[in-house]
Amino acid sequence: MRVDAVRNRQQIVEAARELVARDGDAVRMDALAARAGVAVGTLYRHFPTKSDLIGAVVEESTRALAVRAEDALDQVRLGASAWSQLEGLFASIAQGYSAHRAVVTTAALLELGSAEDPEGSAARAVAAMGAMVAAAQRAGDMRTDVDLADLLMLLGQAPERDDDRRARYIALVSDGLRPRPPASS
Amino acid sequence: MRVDAVRNRQQIVEAARELVARDGDAVRMDALAARAGVAVGTLYRHFPTKSDLIGAVVEESTRALAVRAEDALDQVRLGASAWSQLEGLFASIAQGYSAHRAVVTTAALLELGSAEDPEGSAARAVAAMGAMVAAAQRAGDMRTDVDLADLLMLLGQAPERDDDRRARYIALVSDGLRPRPPASS
DNA sequence: CGACAAGATGAACCCTGCTTCATTATCGTC
DNA sequence: GACGATAATGAAGCAGGGTTCATCTTGTCG
Numbered sequence: 001m002r003v004d005a006v007r008n009r010q011q012i013v014e015a016a017r018e019l020v021a022r023d024g025d026a027v028r029m030d031a032l033a034a035r036a037g038v039a040v041g042t043l044y045r046h047f048p049t050k051s052d053l054i055g056a057v058v059e060e061s062t063r064a065l066a067v068r069a070e071d072a073l074d075q076v077r078l079g080a081s082a083w084s085q086l087e088g089l090f091a092s093i094a095q096g097y098s099a100h101r102a103v104v105t106t107a108a109l110l111e112l113g114s115a116e117d118p119e120g121s122a123a124r125a126v127a128a129m130g131a132m133v134a135a136a137q138r139a140g141d142m143r144t145d146v147d148l149a150d151l152l153m154l155l156g157q158a159p160e161r162d163d164d165r166r167a168r169y170i171a172l173v174s175d176g177l178r179p180r181p182p183a184s185s
Numbered sequence: 186m187r188v189d190a191v192r193n194r195q196q197i198v199e200a201a202r203e204l205v206a207r208d209g210d211a212v213r214m215d216a217l218a219a220r221a222g223v224a225v226g227t228l229y230r231h232f233p234t235k236s237d238l239i240g241a242v243v244e245e246s247t248r249a250l251a252v253r254a255e256d257a258l259d260q261v262r263l264g265a266s267a268w269s270q271l272e273g274l275f276a277s278i279a280q281g282y283s284a285h286r287a288v289v290t291t292a293a294l295l296e297l298g299s300a301e302d303p304e305g306s307a308a309r310a311v312a313a314m315g316a317m318v319a320a321a322q323r324a325g326d327m328r329t330d331v332d333l334a335d336l337l338m339l340l341g342q343a344p345e346r347d348d349d350r351r352a353r354y355i356a357l358v359s360d361g362l363r364p365r366p367p368a369s370s
Numbered sequence: 371c372g373a374c375a376a377g378a379t380g381a382a383c384c385c386t387g388c389t390t391c392a393t394t395a396t397c398g399t400c
Numbered sequence: 401g402a403c404g405a406t407a408a409t410g411a412a413g414c415a416g417g418g419t420t421c422a423t424c425t426t427g428t429c430g
Contacts, residue, residue, distance in 0.1 A: 002397055002406060029388060039409045041390080050388065143360075150357055153350060157342045165338060172335055176361020187376060187427055214418060224379045226420080235418065 009046050011036045016057045021096065024160060025054055061096060062121040068092050069128035082135035083142055087174060089129070093155060094170045126152070142177050151177070194231050196221045201242045206281065209345060210239055246281060247306040253277050254313035267320035268327055272359060274314070278340060279355045311337070327362050336362070 015036035019027045029050060033040045047053040072085040117123060126148070133151060136142040154173050159165045200221035204212045214235060218225045232238040257270040302308060311333070318336060321327040339358050344350045 004397070005407060008408080028386090040388090041410065042408055044389065045407065048389095146357065150353065153344070153354065154357060157344060157354065159338070159342060168335065169338065169342065172331065172339060173358075173361065175365070176358065178365055180360070180363055180365060189427070190377060193378085213416090225418090226379055227377080229419065230377070233419095 005045075008036070008038050008042055012038065012043060012046055012053070013056065013060070016053055017060070020054055020057045025050075027054075059121065062125065064096070065093070066121040066125040066128070069125045069132075073128040073131055076132055076135055081141065082132045082139055086129075086132050086136055086142075089132075090155070090170050090174050094158065094166050140179060143179055146177055190230075193221070193223055193227055197223065197228060197231055197238070198241065198245075201238055202245070205239055205242045210235075212239075244306065247310065249281070250278070251306040251310040251313070254310045254317075258313040258316055261317055261320055266326065267317045267324055271314075271317050271321055271327075274317075275340070275355050275359050279343065279351050325364060328364050331362055 012032070015032055016027070019032055019035060029040055029043060032053075033043050036043075043053065047056065069089060072089050076082045076085050129151070130148045133142065133148050137144045155170075158169050158173075197217070200217055201212070204217055204220060214225055214228060217238075218228050221228075228238065232241065254274055257274050261267045261270050314336070315333045318327065318333050322329045340355075343354050343358075
């Protein structure tokens with residue numbers, strides 16, 4: 001592969017990372033090309049379709065999330081509190097959200113990542129989160145009437161655009177997952 | 186106004202109610218016209234633009250929600266539990282969602298409905314909900330570290346498409362709003 | 371009934387945004 | 401440094417979907 005082609009591909013992925021993070025799948029190909037400093041045609045040389053390009057970004061982000069989640073799980077195995085690790089993970093998700101969101105939502109669709117491609121990043125991320133949820137519940141730090149699917153669904157509904165709003169959302173939801181008092185009403 | 190024009194207008198609004206409820210603002214004008222049993226041109230005779238048509242549906246729905254909320258508030262004034270009335274209201278919102286959603290979100294944008302058009306339906310709905318939130322918190326049935334803006338934000342994030350999923354979401358969020366034990370972690 | 375204004379029709383228009391491809395430029399090799 | 405393969409370019413193509421408008425239809429009133 002020619003050296004300029006490699007460089008362009010990197011710039012395209014880089015630009016896509018940024019713009020997809022901001023605009024989601026509403027990015028426009030010409031804007032993307034402009035940001036990457038290439039012509040639209042070059043986009044199509046490297047990625048046959050818009051979906052493929054976004055898919056690549058999502059895949060990359062999914063991989064990062066999987067690593068992050070498995071790392072958190074390792075911490076738990078080393079004795080850290082499962083709940084606090086989950087909270088940290090939530091924060092990570094809140095940050096690089098627009099890409100991660102796809103993970104969470106597609107993961108939910110893929111029957112919790114168990115079905116097709118059980119070795120895929122999404123499946124691994126979901127598996128790690130599942131283990132932590134179970135541990136947190138066992139430790140009494142998380143409501144037991146909420147399961148992994150619920151958690152993924154809630155995360156998948158976080159606001160996309162506004163960062164502050166999303167942080168607040170995550171905080172509220174996270175708090176809502178803590179165990180509740182016996183019951184009163 | 187001619188009698189057939191009146192009938193057509195009703196059919197259009199009716200069709201819009203149904204289709205907007207299902208597809209949100211992704212409804213297509215031709216689908217809408219087909220459902221209403223008229224040609225597209227007729228749509229434009231009655232509503233100059235797609236936004237106007239959707240706006241009409243939303244306005245209608247907002248009015249209904251305002252009535253519903255004020256009714257719930259009346260019940261509270263008559264001695265009912267504010268929290269249980271709020272729960273009932275949540276259920277209503279979950280049902281006719283896609284239209285109500287606009288209410289909730291636009292309401293949030295309109296600085297909680299206090300700013301422009303304080304007599305509007307959105308403002309009234311928000312005001313009634315605010316009163317109930319305050320009452321529920323006073324009664325110790327709802328977390329006090331969550332305010333009206335938070336509530337509207339959370340409601341505004343409910344899943345649009347899937348009814349079951351949305352019901353589950355509302356249940357989880359609603360539960361998360363109950364007071365929590367002193368604190369542990 | 372006849373006339374006419376109000377209304378309805380739907381094919382054509384236009385704009386936006388993804389995709390193609392003929393042309394041009396660049397890299398790597400002999 | 402010249403040649404062929406690889407890559408980049410960007411104007412044109414195309415499709416989806418909202419909007420227009422010349423034409424036809426129909427309700428209403430004298």
